[in-house]
Amino acid sequence: MQFTSLEICAGAGGQALGLELAGFGHAALVEIEPPACATLRLNRPSWNVIEGDLRAFDGTPYKGIDLLAGGVPCPPFSKAGKQLGAEDERDLFPEAIRLVDECRPKAVMLENVRGLLDAVFDDYRNKVEKQLKKLGYVPGWKLLNASDFGVSQLRPRVVFVGIRKDFSEKFTWPKGPDAPPLTVGELLHDLMKENGWKGADRWREQASSIAPTLVGGSKKHGGPDLGPTRAKRAWASLGVDGMGLWDEAPPKDFVGMPRLTPRMTARIQGFPDTWLFYGRKTATYRQIGNAFPPPVAKAVAGQIFAALSTNRIFKVA
Numbered sequence: 001m002q003f004t005s006l007e008i009c010a011g012a013g014g015q016a017l018g019l020e021l022a023g024f025g026h027a028a029l030v031e032i033e034p035p036a037c038a039t040l041r042l043n044r045p046s047w048n049v050i051e052g053d054l055r056a057f058d059g060t061p062y063k064g065i066d067l068l069a070g071g072v073p074c075p076p077f078s079k080a081g082k083q084l085g086a087e088d089e090r091d092l093f094p095e096a097i098r099l100v101d102e103c104r105p106k107a108v109m110l111e112n113v114r115g116l117l118d119a120v121f122d123d124y125r126n127k128v129e130k131q132l133k134k135l136g137y138v139p140g141w142k143l144l145n146a147s148d149f150g151v152s153q154l155r156p157r158v159v160f161v162g163i164r165k166d167f168s169e170k171f172t173w174p175k176g177p178d179a180p181p182l183t184v185g186e187l188l189h190d191l192m193k194e195n196g197w198k199g200a201d202r203w204r205e206q207a208s209s210i211a212p213t214l215v216g217g218s219k220k221h222g223g224p225d226l227g228p229t230r231a232k233r234a235w236a237s238l239g240v241d242g243m244g245l246w247d248e249a250p251p252k253d254f255v256g257m258p259r260l261t262p263r264m265t266a267r268i269q270g271f272p273d274t275w276l277f278y279g280r281k282t283a284t285y286r287q288i289g290n291a292f293p294p295p296v297a298k299a300v301a302g303q304i305f306a307a308l309s310t311n312r313i314f315k316v317a
Contacts, residue, residue: 212234
């Protein structure tokens with residue numbers, strides 16, 4: 001049994017992969033960034049990837065879809081920015097609500113940064129809830145930590161779920177496994193020693209906790225790094241140089257703090273090693289850093305799948 005989804009602001013496929021793992025098929029994925037679209041096509045050639053501005057996308061052909069999902073842009077609500085909310089031209093929540101009205105899905109799933117729960121956005125969230133209630137949905141917000149779902153990273157994300165009233169009583173928020181996630185050292189040891197680095201075992205012992213939040217980086221700045229000064233200090237405590245990324249693991253006789261490779265950051269974000277990324281280092285890291293960890297997306301989507309399944313009508317042959 002498979003439900004279908006329409007995903008907006010799909011990025012490099014973190015949420016899309018999670019939905020797939022939870023049992024959802026993809027009717028279409030909308031994304032504006034060419035490298036991210038290329039990544040989606042690279043990994044899933046059969047997916048219907050629509051490259052373009054969400055504001056110009058018509059959702060009416062997808063009326064009756066089971067799930068509308070996406071990760072609308074974070075900057076309007078991020079503490080790293082000015083938190084302009086509705087005044088920020090990048091705010092796409094209104095477009096998401098427009099598409100809900102056009103598609104009338106059974107469920108809605110949108111993720112964003114923790115800042116969206118700040119008191120300054122109380123009125124904004126209330127407005128979103130009122131609009132969804134008017135359309136017949138029961139809305140809810142939840143702060144989820146990626147590390148509670150096996151991701152080796154301190155990555156809090158706000159997830160919004162709206163369930164059509166006739167399914168809403170069956171939905172419950174997911175709970176992660178009791179086992180803690182791997183430390184950065186445990187997670188990346190094999191990748192760090194790919195080129196025979198003699199210090200890999202010692203580094204594994206130093207990298208004895210989970211990672212700080214990965215950031216995607218801004219187009220206004222240069223190449224990739226692992227975040228602001230505070231984040232770089234946290235990385236340094238794990239024995240990682242956060243000033244940039246390397247193309248390859250450290251060589252055999254390297255001395256000092258290694259940098260991560262894009263593949264290492266993808267693993268920290270919860271992507272399987274089989275998921276490929278299109279583009280050079282900076283473009284690749286921006287896709288990875290802005291992604292929704294697939295294990296978290298799978299957990300939430302799995303609960304939505306279960307709720308929708310309760311009213312599914314089966315035909316006996």
